[in-house]
Amino acid sequence: MPEILSFPTRTEHTPSKVPSPMPLSVRHLAFQAGHTSILKGVDLDLETDALTVLMGPNGAGKSVLLRLLHGLLAPSFGEVRWNGLPLDKSLRRQQALVFQKPVLLRRSVRANLSFALGLRPVPNRAEKLAHALATAGLEHLSKRQARVLSGGEQQRLALARALILDPKVLMLDEPTANLDPASTLFIEQAIASARRRGVKVILVTHDQHQARRLGEEVVFLHDGKITEHSDAESFFDSPKSAAARAYLSGDILV
Amino acid sequence: MQDFAQSFYLAGQLLISGDPELGEVVALSLRVTASALAISALIGLPLGALLAVARFQGRTALTVLANALMGLPPVVVGLTVYMLLSNAGPLGVLQLLYTPTAMIIAQSILITPIIIALTRQVIADLNAEYSETFRSLVVPGHTAIIALLWDARFSILTVLLAGFGRAIAEVGAVMIVGGNINHVTRVMTTAIALETSRGELALALALGMVLLLIALSVNGAVSLLKGVDRSTAHA
Ligand SMILES: Nc1ncnc2c1ncn2[C@@H]1O[C@H](COP(=O)(O)OP(=O)(O)O)[C@@H](O)[C@H]1O
Ligand SMILES: [Mg+2]
Numbered sequence: 070m071p072e073i074l075s076f077p078t079r080t081e082h083t084p085s086k087v088p089s090p091m092p093l094s095v096r097h098l099a100f101q102a103g104h105t106s107i108l109k110g111v112d113l114d115l116e117t118d119a120l121t122v123l124m125g126p127n128g129a130g131k132s133v134l135l136r137l138l139h140g141l142l143a144p145s146f147g148e149v150r151w152n153g154l155p156l157d158k159s160l161r162r163q164q165a166l167v168f169q170k171p172v173l174l175r176r177s178v179r180a181n182l183s184f185a186l187g188l189r190p191v192p193n194r195a196e197k198l199a200h201a202l203a204t205a206g207l208e209h210l211s212k213r214q215a216r217v218l219s220g221g222e223q224q225r226l227a228l229a230r231a232l233i234l235d236p237k238v239l240m241l242d243e244p245t246a247n248l249d250p251a252s253t254l255f256i257e258q259a260i261a262s263a264r265r266r267g268v269k270v271i272l273v274t275h276d277q278h279q280a281r282r283l284g285e286e287v288v289f290l291h292d293g294k295i296t297e298h299s300d301a302e303s304f305f306d307s308p309k310s311a312a313a314r315a316y317l318s319g320d321i322l323v
Numbered sequence: 324m325q326d327f328a329q330s331f332y333l334a335g336q337l338l339i340s341g342d343p344e345l346g347e348v349v350a351l352s353l354r355v356t357a358s359a360l361a362i363s364a365l366i367g368l369p370l371g372a373l374l375a376v377a378r379f380q381g382r383t384a385l386t387v388l389a390n391a392l393m394g395l396p397p398v399v400v401g402l403t404v405y406m407l408l409s410n411a412g413p414l415g416v417l418q419l420l421y422t423p424t425a426m427i428i429a430q431s432i433l434i435t436p437i438i439i440a441l442t443r444q445v446i447a448d449l450n451a452e453y454s455e456t457f458r459s460l461v462v463p464g465h466t467a468i469i470a471l472l473w474d475a476r477f478s479i480l481t482v483l484l485a486g487f488g489r490a491i492a493e494v495g496a497v498m499i500v501g502g503n504i505n506h507v508t509r510v511m512t513t514a515i516a517l518e519t520s521r522g523e524l525a526l527a528l529a530l531g532m533v534l535l536l537i538a539l540s541v542n543g544a545v546s547l548l549k550g551v552d553r554s555t556a557h558a
Binding site for chain 1 (some may be wrong): 410452453456459461462466
């Protein structure tokens with residue numbers, strides 16, 4: 070475990086049930102917007118038991134792929150199956166997606182969290198809420214309007230809201246891009262903690278250090294296609310595709 | 324000129340002395356318009372929000388209709404309600420013509436499209452921001468609508484004030500269905516019309532000042548609310 074994550078964290082004291090496995094299977098997935106092909110036939114199998122980092126240059130289709138995996142976009146072709154099932158609402162209820170730009174309700178920090186809690190029959194609401202505030206480091210800001218928070222605080226709140234319903238799958242779209250180090254640390258700790266609880270994590274990031282700290286396997290997306298899918302160590306030490314080599318050495322602008 | 328000055332003087336006296344006739348007319352105006360606003364809000368807020376959020380057949384047609392009806396001429400509304408409520412009309416048995424209820428009905432019809440159309444716009448804007456997050460969290464439709472209305476509450480209040488302002492200031496509809504009967508259906512606008520035509524400028528002016536004051540307060544409240552909205556969004 071990288072040293073940044075081995076602090077005595079406050080994230081472990083609520084034991085959540087271990088989620089059941091949620092393997093992902095994607096077949097011939099294509100997505101077109103108008104006449105433009107954004108994803109051009111993606112095949113992907115992910116096991117639950119690994120934190121997957123999704124990398125690739127800007128415009129490669131990473132955000133579109135996450136939305137397809139979560140059912141926010143409908144494929145033009147092909148299919149997405151979780152645990153063998155096609156996406157529907159009940160499946161989406163077991164997943165959470167943290168957007169690159171956090172969307173928060175025009176309410177207080179606390180109200181943003183309780184809104185999410187109110188959506189499902191959840192026991193121990195008060196305890197869950199307090200724990201979520203603590204984990205995100207937002208206790209002292211709980212009454213503040215969410216939209217006046219700093220970028221880092223907003224993203225921490227968005228992640229806390231995503232985690233408060235105990236999802237089996239957590240997808241994050243560049244959650245720490247442009248964030249301060251403290252917020253980045255909070256978010257990486259929360260991701261690592263979710264992973265230890267058995268949550269399937271799919272993380273989009275451009276940050277190679279972050280990808281090495283957190284990632285167990287890497288999926289590399291280039292121009293709407295997956296060109297590489299390997300364990301993190303071999304991806305960073307000896308990338309096989311030319312595109313990934315160029316990306317890692319900074320020759321492709323991220 | 325002398326006449327004018329005198330009228331202003333008398334109007335001021337009426338206002339300061341709290342003239343009971345003046346008070347009665349102002350109170351009825353407020354009661355009628357507040358009731359109409361309550362009815363329009365009850366219908367218009369959910370319907371406007373539904374038009375903003377739900378996908379169903381005829382949604383565009385309804386939106387266009389609501390937008391078009393925003394500009395309903397008050398006299399046409401008055402005439403229509405008159406024909407419905409008159410003894411020969413389909414609702415004649417209710418005996419509502421020339422009652423405050425008839426005026427409430429007419430004003431409700433006048434401003435409900437305004438509430439619907441403006442609410443739809445406000446909620447559509449906020450929904451553009453929220454909808455993906457709501458779908459991700461699998462928020463049920465009715466919960467989403469309530470959340471949108473609540474989070475847009477400052478803008479919604481300005482919508483309601485716009486409806487109130489339009490209803491309290493109109494004269495054509497309440498004149499036709501209310502009849503401007505003293506102590507029964509006389510409201511500010513119909514009283515102003517009558518007193519002016521009779522040359523009783525003092526009472527007309529006093530009422531005009533009250534109406535102006537109400538209009539200014541409504542506008543002041545709107546800008547104040549917008550300020551509050553902005554400060555909670557960015558402060
Ligand atoms: N809804 C959409 N309509 C049209 N084009 C889109 C849409 N969403 C994304 N795109 C385009 O698809 C490409 C991939 O986008 P995206 O998935 O956001 O890339 P990234 O890998 O940087 O996250 C980009 O060229 C983007 O402009
Ligand atoms: Mg992206």
